[in-house]
Amino acid sequence: MNELLRMRDVSLTYRTEEGDVPAVRNVDLDLDRGEILGLAGESGCGKSTLASTILRLQPPSARVTGEVLFEGHDVLTMSWGDLRALRWAGASMVFQGALHSLNPVRRVGDQIAEPIHLHDPDIEDKKVEARVGELLEQVGLPAARARAYPHQLSGGQKQRIMIAMALACRPRLIVADEPTTALDVMVQAQVLHVLSGLVHELGVGMLMISHDLSVLADLCDRIVVMYGGRVVEQGPSKLVFGEALHPYAAALSAAFPRVGDPAARFAPSGLPGDPPDPAALPPGCSFAPRCPKSIEECSSAVPELRSFGADRQAACIRVEQP
Amino acid sequence: MSAAQNPAAHDGSPGVPATLSARQLARRRRRDSFLRGWRLFRRNRSGMLGLVVLALFALVALAAPLLASAEGLEVTKATGGVLEPPSSEYWLGTDDQGRSVLTLLIWGARISLFVGLAATVISMVIGTLVGLVSGFSSGWAGAVLFRLTEWFLVIPFLPLAIVLATVLGRSLFNIALVIGVTSWPSTALLIRSQTLSIKERAYIERARVLGAGRWHQIRKHVLPNVMPMVFANTTLTVAIAILAETTLSFLGLGDPTRVSWGSMLEDAFQVGAITTGAWWFIVPPGVCVVLVVLAFTLVGQALEEVLNPRLKGGRAMMIGGGGGGGGT
């Protein structure tokens, strides 16, 4: 089937000593095979929390409602055995901060091999070795690097090891959480090159999470922008980046100016205030306090996601129908 | 009222009038952080229990003259019989000289607690200084102090204590000195490793950029961040010091003219209280030592929890911090 991921009305609330904190509110998301979907937003918007539900990795103190359907089966309610089979072989993750995700005292080849052994305990060592070599070459590293320890590798190389690890069990969906945030521009380009190559070569679906809208615009087919735990805009990536409907998405894309654009010279564009604290969300539209276009009505009710043409949606009452 | 005089924050926290001076601000900060720490400490039940027990013992030690006459310590004035079991007159019986064991216990608390505290002060001062300097200086001074610390750490406590006590003579101060001198290395190592990690923090470099010399960096940045560990370590060190004093007194190295729980145990042992079954002479001092040490340990553990910087993150740590692209 082409349908890979369907999230329906997903909400996640953390239960803390000081009360309930809504991290994700009523999110719908679709992802198909061979598609790259970008999930954009800043700290506190809920994007990483949302992604953690795909593999049911949310913390035990979190209460989740809604459906997370992976190939038609609800991840939130599936049995433990089904979940184990799903994790890594159905969908896998490339975590943020590769520096901390690798075990410093084990060779990287062994760490890539680990999920292979877990899913197929009887597999022969020779086959595993061959597979590890194959994976390293897919991410652009020589097979001999399997014998290296993490501290012998650079940041970009470590991130590629993480990608190789995510591919180990031939998943159909890869979730990449801020895969290039700590990397230099050139290394970032290399890693993104690897990722997009993999999607086209292997036909996997990819959910890419980032706060850098320009990176997502380049790589992804569609982008979903989150703010305060909700989806505020979604649509084709070039449109969301270049002609955003929602004021927040517009501000996010303006934060990364195009080099050569005379309008951006000596005119850095930013928003006052800070992204909202999920424990203290403003009433109505959570972006209203910072929004250049907000009016009184914005604070009275949470705006619904409305459609603006095929496959474009925005949650803002100030956007006119074209 | 203008905004400058009463700026209440949108989030409801009280504003600070601009008329407060720097000193008043500093005082307020100290008071606020102390109250916050106290509130956190209160939630820890075992810590509170330890604190209550310690408070009781401290009270007893301080109020000793009120609770039991000092004359009860003098052998010549002893009125009881030899090793009498507990009765209505002598609640905990008498010792081999006819003195009330309860009186001895109350006055013994003073000595045991005092020596323990004095030894701890000596140990903490030496240990903190050595730890700070050896951690902060990267040159030969640091290396020399480190070797010195290791050397002292390796020497076995008891033989060294016995030798020192014999050489220095038997007095309260000397016991405190002996304990202090033999227990500072572990503190020094702890402080040193903490200093080493703090030295790399960005705010130390910032102080340097602002124009601070080395001493300012240590005093204003390293020390305050190391102090929590020092406090927690202190309470545990007191426990060890009291035990050490008890041990040394038990071995006969204490001041013969003063009564402490350790010396009571020594007397009890010498007169064969175990074989004669005079439990009222042995058990109370032993129990007191155990209770005090336990109480200090509980308080120390609770303090460590309170002062652990992890707690300062609060909810920010759960959601993913207030900056950067990552997080939720």
Next chain:
Amino acid sequence: MTGRLLEARKVSVEFVARGGQVARALDGVDLEVGAGEIVALVGESGSGKTTVARTMLGLERPASGEVVFEGKPLSYSLRRLRELRRRVQMVLQDPAGALNPRQTVYESVAEGMRLHGIAAKDPEKRNETQLVAAAMASAGLRPPERLFLRYPHELSGGQRQRVLIAGALALGPELLIADEPVSSLDASIRGEILALLLKLRDELGLGVLVVTHDLGLAWNIADRIAVMYLGRVVEAGPTEEVLQAPQHPYTQALLSVVPEIEQVRPVVLTGEIPDPSRIPGGCRFHPRCPAVADGSAAADGVEEACRNQPLEILPPDPHGHHVACHLAALRSSTGPRTGSIV
């Protein structure tokens, strides 16, 4: 644009790595910053840009070359360094780590002031509290009193960065060095901090040296830009010229991979910046240079030079556009080894 304030003249900085090898983090850099201008120092990690900033502030001592402040070479005595630090300040990377978690905002901002006795010397006779409030207000924290007793962990990333800037401003410096001022901040507030830097330049006449890997940032606020690779400046000049008509293959490659530029075909360099203890001979970029790889250097006859002939250090000319590249030198109208396209 008034005269040069702080200069680095042919500065080299060496570190001894584990194993005894000498790594040249800086291999001859000429850079100057004057009052009232914003200079961007751009490069990837390993380029040496942060080392330049730290050396110019006296935190590192050069193995060769010198740092010159107001025309006088820097002496590393405590007193002279302290004088320098009052007039040249730095805002460190990572606002979360750069503030002592046990100090309140007030104490963090007042710290520098107290070290230099600023309150005693104030011509307007303001006391310490007023000066702290003024510095915080200049950094955009209003009303400042509300934040006096807060701790760093209670602030947002943007506020922490402003506190750091206020702490630097409290000394009344003439030059500010900002190391990655917005890289750890949320995207939507980057603009505010950058606008603050521009405001400080316009209203207080501050000179700013911004160290960053972000070319978009340089486009936003920098008057001049210097691009670094493996310890050397490889291209320098006015921002518009360097970023719109880059001459050095490395600059061209960097610009091509910045995601928002779609017209240019991305030139993704292979490999990573080499280890500074093993700097390649000749032009240090030649092993990764696309012009060498695709034969255009050979076609123009400079490939030999690229592999064997080292390039000279670019002069600190504040107006010209300079490139350290054999190919660019050949193709430009003027002849010298360092191609000067004025």
